[in-house]
Amino acid sequence: MFLEVNDLTVDFHTEDGVVHAVDGLSFEVERGTTLGIVGESGSGKSVTNLAILGLHNRETAQISGSIRHDGQELLGAPRTTMERLRGNQIAMIFQDPLTSLSPYHTVGAQIAEVYRKHKGVSKSTARDRAIEMLDRVGIPQPKIRVDDYPHQFSGGMRQRAMIAMALVCDPGLLIADEPTTALDVTVQAQILDLLRDLQEQTGTAIILITHDLGVVANTAHNVLVMYAGRAVERGTMREVLREPRHPYTWGLLASMPSLRRTVDLPLEPVRGTPPSLINVPPGCPFHPRCDYMHLAGPELCKGERPELSPHRGHGDACYLSLKQKTDSRPGKEGK
Numbered sequence: 360m361f362l363e364v365n366d367l368t369v370d371f372h373t374e375d376g377v378v379h380a381v382d383g384l385s386f387e388v389e390r391g392t393t394l395g396i397v398g399e400s401g402s403g404k405s406v407t408n409l410a411i412l413g414l415h416n417r418e419t420a421q422i423s424g425s426i427r428h429d430g431q432e433l434l435g436a437p438r439t440t441m442e443r444l445r446g447n448q449i450a451m452i453f454q455d456p457l458t459s460l461s462p463y464h465t466v467g468a469q470i471a472e473v474y475r476k477h478k479g480v481s482k483s484t485a486r487d488r489a490i491e492m493l494d495r496v497g498i499p500q501p502k503i504r505v506d507d508y509p510h511q512f513s514g515g516m517r518q519r520a521m522i523a524m525a526l527v528c529d530p531g532l533l534i535a536d537e538p539t540t541a542l543d544v545t546v547q548a549q550i551l552d553l554l555r556d557l558q559e560q561t562g563t564a565i566i567l568i569t570h571d572l573g574v575v576a577n578t579a580h581n582v583l584v585m586y587a588g589r590a591v592e593r594g595t596m597r598e599v600l601r602e603p604r605h606p607y608t609w610g611l612l613a614s615m616p617s618l619r620r621t622v623d624l625p626l627e628p629v630r631g632t633p634p635s636l637i638n639v640p641p642g643c644p645f646h647p648r649c650d651y652m653h654l655a656g657p658e659l660c661k662g663e664r665p666e667l668s669p670h671r672g673h674g675d676a677c678y679l680s681l682k683q684k685t686d687s688r689p690g691k692e693g694k
């Protein structure tokens with residue numbers, strides 16, 4: 360397996376108490392595949408990926424478990440090892456390219472700099488590579504636009520430039536954190552298509568972090584749904600979108616206009632708000648927001664934490680029986 364995360368826990372010690380940002384999370388990503396990690400803000404998606412990149416402050420974050428990348432353990436790896444891996448073998452793109460790109464340097468110079476730093480090539484070789492990458496991500500007239508500053512690019516072009524910068528060293532793993540949230544729907548679709556095309560060409564593994572199940576619908580091979588720092592459902596994209604089992608996943612699906620339009624159901628946000636990660640509810644952390652607890656038994660739901668099962672394949676962390684899940688799933692009659 361190319362990336363294996365096992366029993367990952369990330370705690371932050373704050374003045375108000377210990378924030379349990381990620382709690383016993385496990386998942387795998389194979390080369391050439393995309394894992395969509397989905398959940399609301401504060402579900403632990405981004406914290407998980409910053410742990411993979413080794414970007415947490417080691418003095419305030421307490422991290423345990425295992426993150427194995429291409430056979431190498433990353434947790435506890437020396438800073439120099441992580442610096443060598445970041446940008447070279449593991450790259451990341453963020454939601455807002457304007458804050459990630461320096462306004463004082465040309466787009467081409469910033470892409471070339473990453474290549475020079477990791478590959479030790481000459482300035483002119485790095486510049487040629489920057490032009491090649493801008494061309495690959497669909498920037499028109501790349502030989503001219505290479506000398507533009509970020510403010511001279513549109514939002515969609517800036518995100519393409521960020522992708523060019525992330526992929527310039529041919530990393531095996533790309534982490535894309537809400538890469539299309541700041542873009543309009545048409546440009547969003549173009550960027551997702553671009554990521555998929557580049558993946559087909561290069562075999563890069565992608566972790567796509569999003570709050571929007573609609574984004575993973577056409578992009579991800581596998582999906583992990585996170586809630587309160589834990590995985591509550593995992594499966595192939597088809598399994599999770601067509602036969603969702605966890606009430607939280609049902610709630611996410613019901614709140615997505617793009618995914619509900621074929622099913623005659625009103626749009627509904629998930630009731631309530633995500634829990635404080637300092638005081639995560641006991642038992643099933645979703646129980647204060649769950650409309651199905653009466654079926655599984657409130658004592659059980661409030662008393663004991665459900666584990667993700669089965670261990671492999673389509674699994675979820677909920678006490679409802681498979682029949683209850685199948686019978687209760689909203690909109691199943693619309694399929």
Ligand code: SF4
Nearest residue numbers: 643646649660677678
């Ligand atoms: Fe709802 Fe209980 Fe399932 Fe949690 S375990 S999602 S509270 S039914």
